[in-house]
Amino acid sequence: MCYVISSFCYKRFQLRFEHSIMDKAWVHLNRVDPGYERGASKFVRDVASAMGGVDVIVCPCIDCRNIVRHSASVVLDHLVTRGMEEGYKMRADWYVHGELNTEVADESKGSEWNDEIYGLFRAAECFDEELAGMGNLSDMAEGEDKKEDEFLAKLADAETPLYPSCSSHSKLSAIVSLFRLKTQNGWSDKSFNDLLETLPDMLPEENVLHTSLYDVKKFLKSFDMGYEKIHACGNDCCLFRKRFKKLDKCPKCKASRWKTNVHTGETKKGVPQKVLRYFPVIPRLKRMFRSEEMAKDLRWHFTNKSSDGKLRHPVDSVTWDHMNAKYPTFADEARNLRLGLSTDGFNPFNMKNSMYSCWPVLQVNYNLPPDLCMKKENIMLSLLIPGPHQPGNSIDVYLEPLIDDLNTLWSIGEVTYDALTRSALTLKAMLLWTISDFPAYGNLAGCKVKGKMGCPLCGKNTESMWLKFSRKHVYMGHRKGLPPTHSFRGKKKWFDGKVEQGRRGRILTGTCKAD
Structure with missing residues (x-):
């Protein structure tokens, strides 16, 4: 019955377009061209008018992909700032917005939708696969x-x-x-x-x-508690995945992928030198929305920002506000996730005389309330980087599969079922910050944290001194933070033999402030 109603209404929807083909020349223009914005504006007006002056229409931009509905002004903004989805742009007909590349009877030109027909169309549209475009929301x-x-x-x-x-x-x-x-x-x-x-x-x-x-x-x-085993080069050059999946040797250092028998020198094919354990994050993030209670907790940040200026949760930080202002579309969806990444090395064998260093990579979900986000059951193990030596600056090689998934969650999103509202959403996530000690910070950020220029903030202006007999650098610029008239600034013998005349650097607040 619903399909019959929908087909009837869809037919009337076709007739409203007076069997004409929409002007598509504007979609191939550069988005900075004024003609592009005029064409997009006309497209939005035509679709809204054809559907009886409705407030919301399906958005064909590269992010919404004819699944999400917005107001006409938001759709226009999306088309201008993001562009139309490539596959839909190249179609001969824009069927989701009422155009078919077929002829209809001439006598139907003047037909209009009355309120009753429009109501039937709105009631039945979710049951019509043709109208739903890339995915029937009801079926989904x-x-x-x-x-x-x-x-x-x-x-x-x-x-x-x-x-x-x-x-x-x-x-x-x-x-x-x-x-x-x-x-x-x-x-x-x-x-x-x-x-x-x-x-x-x-x-x-x-x-x-x-x-x-x-x-x-x-x-x-069955609970998505498994992990992927990814073979790695013994010298941390690459992961044997994607285009390197079938190789037996590292393309960079030519080292064998497989272990070698110490006694015979023969290669043990099938026994890898190193194995990275990757616990896919997307299935687990989607699984969190399957629980009504957890789905509710994941919205906590949206309505619980501090109003007294005190920081009780990362939602109260300057960084959070800065990212919301920079990406307002992302911020408008309360269910989109803000994540933190943490890593450090440890000895899994609990022996001080063993030099084995294994590096877990953990993820923290900051959408949750402060009493839940740092509980161990809500901190997700994403990667287990093997030893025996620390990955050092090659840690980016091991982070590849995680970064690929995070890029997918940021740029495309994942269709996810929300048990609280019993509806589907396109779930997105951003990585806000990393948590690590100073040496690991150098590996993750790719900056110097030791040596002559060991301060990542001061850089070339780092006050360092080389101790000849200890053979190491020390940093003696602490007196810069004192008031200009402080007596310690003039005490040479107490410190490095110099009068301190430098100015204090910027204060670290623990948040990333826009320049």
């Missing part, structure tokens, strides 16, 4: 509802008691506890598999514990 929501039901079914299965009368462990908690023991004690996959085969016989009947490591991994994978 229905599909996401099915996925939501499947996910809830998985959660219910995971929360099943280990056996009927068990109150201490669910199916999921038992598996996670066993996996923790495996990791902490270095059990082999074979020993863990043997344990899983033995335990069900020791448990009461009707227990739900998996009996093989394969089944356990498959179960965890």
Whole structure:
């Protein structure tokens, strides 16, 4: 019934365009050309008028992609500042906006939509695949509802008691506890598999514990808890992915991708020198919106900014306001995410005499309230960079897969189901800042943090002194921060043998202020 109504209304929508082909010459002009803006303005007026003077129309810009609706003024702004989506620009017809490249009867030229027909069209448009363009919103929501039901079914299965009368462990908690023991004690996959085969016989009947490591991994994978293994060059030159995926040697240093048998010198093909573990961030960010409570918490920042000028959360910072002003379209959607990235090295073997350095890369979600955003369950492990040596300035090589996903979330977005509103959105995210100690800051930012010019703020003006016998640089410019008349400025012997006449540098506030 809905399809019949929609087809009828869509036919009337066609007739409103008087079987003419829209002028498309303007889309191929440079966006700074006044003709482009005139053409875009006429296009928006024609579409709004053809749909009965509605307030909102489908936006065909490269970001909205004929999925999101905006007011006519916003659509015009998007077309001028971003441009029309390339695929839609090249079509012979703009079917989402009522034009078909076919002829209609001449007698239909003067037909108009009355209020009743327009109401029917508005009621049925979501059911018409042709009108929905790149994706039927109703079908999308229905599909996401099915996925939501499947996910809830998985959660219910995971929360099943280990056996009927068990109150201490669910199916999921038992598996996670066993996996923790495996990791902490270095059990082999074979020993863990043997344990899983033995335990069900020791448990009461009707227990739900998996009996093989394969089944356990498959179960965890269904919650997007898996990770990707990406082979890396032993000298940190590249990752064997994308165009390097099938290579056996590093294209830069020519080192073998595979380990070599120490005794025979033979290459062990299939056993990589280094393996990067990447935990994809997009599925996990999308999964957060599947929980109504979490989806509500992810909007907290939008309405809880401090009004007294005190910083209680990053939302109160200068950086946050600066980015909102610079990217207003991003800021208008409360569900878009602001992320922080943190990394540092540690010894996973807990031995001081071992020089192994493993680098985890963590992500923090600052959309959440202050009591949740720094909890360990909400801090996501994104990358596990292998040792035994720290990646140093080559850390950018290992960050590639994460940066690719972050670029996707920033420029294109991901269609995500929001359980709170039961609707789909194009989720976007930005990386606001990084959190690290000073040496790691040098690796991430690519600036000098040691040596003669060790201050990234002072640069060439860094007050440094080389200690001949200690063979290291020290930095003695601390007295610049004192008042001009302070007595310490004149005490040569107490410090570096010089009178301090320099001026203090800019004060670090912990926020990035626009120049």
